Amino acid sequence: MKPLVASLMLFLSWGSHQAAICHELSGFIELEGWFFIHEGQFDGQERQSGSIAFQPEYFHEWRNGSSFTFVPIARLDATDDERTHFDVRELNLLWLQDRFEVRFGIGKVFWGVTEFLHLVDIINQTDLVESIDGEDKLGQTMIQLSIPSQRGTLDLFALPWFRERTFPGRKGRLRSALVVDTDNAVYGHEDKEHHIDLAARYSHTIGDIDFGFYHFNGTGRDPTLIPTLSSNGQPELIPFYELINQNGLDLQAVAGDWLWKLEAIHRRGQGDDFLAMIGGFEYTLTAVFETSADLGLLGEWAYDERGDDAATAFENDLILGLRLAVNDAASSELLAGFGQDLDSRARVIRVEGSRRFGNNLRLFLEIWAFIDQPEDDFLSSMRDDDFVEITLAYYF
Amino acid sequence: MNRLIILVILTAILLPITALAETPEEKGLVIALEAEKRDSGFGDSTSNMKMILRNRHGEESSRDIRIRALEVEGDGDKSLAIFDNPKDVKGTAFLTFSHKHKDDDRWLYLPALKRVKRISSRNKSGSFMGSEFSYEDIASQEVEKYTYKWIRDEIYEGAEYFVSERYPVDKKNSGYTRQVSWMDKKEYRPFKIEYYDRKNSLLKTLTFKGYQKYLQKHWRADEMHMVNHQNGKSTDLYWSDYQFQTGLSDRDFNKNSLKRIR
Numbered sequence: 001m002k003p004l005v006a007s008l009m010l011f012l013s014w015g016s017h018q019a020a021i022c023h024e025l026s027g028f029i030e031l032e033g034w035f036f037i038h039e040g041q042f043d044g045q046e047r048q049s050g051s052i053a054f055q056p057e058y059f060h061e062w063r064n065g066s067s068f069t070f071v072p073i074a075r076l077d078a079t080d081d082e083r084t085h086f087d088v089r090e091l092n093l094l095w096l097q098d099r100f101e102v103r104f105g106i107g108k109v110f111w112g113v114t115e116f117l118h119l120v121d122i123i124n125q126t127d128l129v130e131s132i133d134g135e136d137k138l139g140q141t142m143i144q145l146s147i148p149s150q151r152g153t154l155d156l157f158a159l160p161w162f163r164e165r166t167f168p169g170r171k172g173r174l175r176s177a178l179v180v181d182t183d184n185a186v187y188g189h190e191d192k193e194h195h196i197d198l199a200a201r202y203s204h205t206i207g208d209i210d211f212g213f214y215h216f217n218g219t220g221r222d223p224t225l226i227p228t229l230s231s232n233g234q235p236e237l238i239p240f241y242e243l244i245n246q247n248g249l250d251l252q253a254v255a256g257d258w259l260w261k262l263e264a265i266h267r268r269g270q271g272d273d274f275l276a277m278i279g280g281f282e283y284t285l286t287a288v289f290e291t292s293a294d295l296g297l298l299g300e301w302a303y304d305e306r307g308d309d310a311a312t313a314f315e316n317d318l319i320l321g322l323r324l325a326v327n328d329a330a331s332s333e334l335l336a337g338f339g340q341d342l343d344s345r346a347r348v349i350r351v352e353g354s355r356r357f358g359n360n361l362r363l364f365l366e367i368w369a370f371i372d373q374p375e376d377d378f379l380s381s382m383r384d385d386d387f388v389e390i391t392l393a394y395y396f
Numbered sequence: 397m398n399r400l401i402i403l404v405i406l407t408a409i410l411l412p413i414t415a416l417a418e419t420p421e422e423k424g425l426v427i428a429l430e431a432e433k434r435d436s437g438f439g440d441s442t443s444n445m446k447m448i449l450r451n452r453h454g455e456e457s458s459r460d461i462r463i464r465a466l467e468v469e470g471d472g473d474k475s476l477a478i479f480d481n482p483k484d485v486k487g488t489a490f491l492t493f494s495h496k497h498k499d500d501d502r503w504l505y506l507p508a509l510k511r512v513k514r515i516s517s518r519n520k521s522g523s524f525m526g527s528e529f530s531y532e533d534i535a536s537q538e539v540e541k542y543t544y545k546w547i548r549d550e551i552y553e554g555a556e557y558f559v560s561e562r563y564p565v566d567k568k569n570s571g572y573t574r575q576v577s578w579m580d581k582k583e584y585r586p587f588k589i590e591y592y593d594r595k596n597s598l599l600k601t602l603t604f605k606g607y608q609k610y611l612q613k614h615w616r617a618d619e620m621h622m623v624n625h626q627n628g629k630s631t632d633l634y635w636s637d638y639q640f641q642t643g644l645s646d647r648d649f650n651k652n653s654l655k656r657i658r
Binding site for chain 1: 449457458481484486514516517518519522526571647650652656
């Protein structure tokens, strides 16, 4: 870590002589409170928890458009040791040329179009202890070559260092019934986390349609969780990371006020070959209720060929949602989703809203409820984990 | 563009007659085309915009936005709006490809997720980031998006103005039935626009102040003030650091460029 800090200090001191646009330090610090409605199912789980996180971002841009980015994050959690963690989200150089660009270092890449599940997104590992919506990701070492042209964009990736998924610890809420032992992960390939994963993606916009498809060859980001006994005889889960080949497609079409969305994957190497998809729409109403607010109506259907065997909550589920953009000075927003498992009575409700206070503070509110989760369902271990999360973030 | 060429040819052929028998609609269009012609050839531009939102109680909040624009031959311009302030939306960016004869293409970049989202541009009356400017007000003002009618000439504080009305071609999705504009006869710059809502009552008034000339040809206002007469809110835009022909190209206005910017 020390050479990193030293080189950063060097950048900072050198950058301070440059024009303001060329270098900047920004980021946020946030306080988070978790309030669970029920007692936990498992020993040691608390009704309340709190944490504090700090994520600065240093950015330096040269005159030719090449740039350097450094984004670390540190979180201290009051209850769960696994949630207390540090990660480098980004530490990379972007080399910009006329015909192509190369990103070298730790970076983050997002693929996908749907709201409630990010199926095709695969480059970065999910930081599951940060949030359960799968939108927080661990930094991934990469060499990315991006070649944009009139006929679309080709992205080629070499991903030399695999990141294991984070899982809540014994005292953490929103966990599986057996604790995942992240210190003893096993791999399908002898190179383990040093296997060099490869990916290629082509994406393009033709008229009202944006689409992309890719092939990924490497260590699967979703582990198979294998029940076993720990060294002191306790039952636990061990993450097993197989070598997979995955093809993915994402597509979005604009048709007037409608957006139509589709994500699909085909995976080989993790049990039987399977298909999974999520598709749906978003319809936007402008200036509703005689105000300047915009209201989006969302509907998505998720399907996984593995059915109940799938290590996912989305094997045959319908999700309906509302998105409200108030368009006020505080940029108030609300997104609500209601998910119904079409094979059982299981339902999930999630609501997330936020608004700004003053110029630098933003308050986030997130509510999740897990209703009628049957014993054999993926989310059964979270059936008592309905919660309210309040976050106050200061941006600088 | 074809329509423009035909119109120019027609105008040339019929000039002796139309000079006498020009209808108010033809005159309105001729004024709009002349204004467009005078600003053509800017190539590309960059500028900074400070947006002050004011509610009916006079409480203010501000946004800082960087704007980049690229002139496109034969179609609407491309533009990029990047938010610097407030800090919680820093790095959020809008990419727009405007079109003369169909809906604009629009993408939104969300920096926290590194996600580029295609968004619908059908409904033009939505508020731009909580301001009193709607998307159709801040979008590239292509001549083809309206039909025109010259109303009268007017002298105000010693200067002569064309007063014209324009009507959105996409009536169904515009927030307006008509707009009344005051354009100075000498330089063809807008000084005031009144916006009439779908019930044809006065909704907003936009005034332009502090025109400056760039590259001996392109006039840009330093200030724009939009007042909403119905909800009592207003939005002021303060423009600075205008630069033209900075060497921007198509590759600074694509989805990849959204991921690069800060």
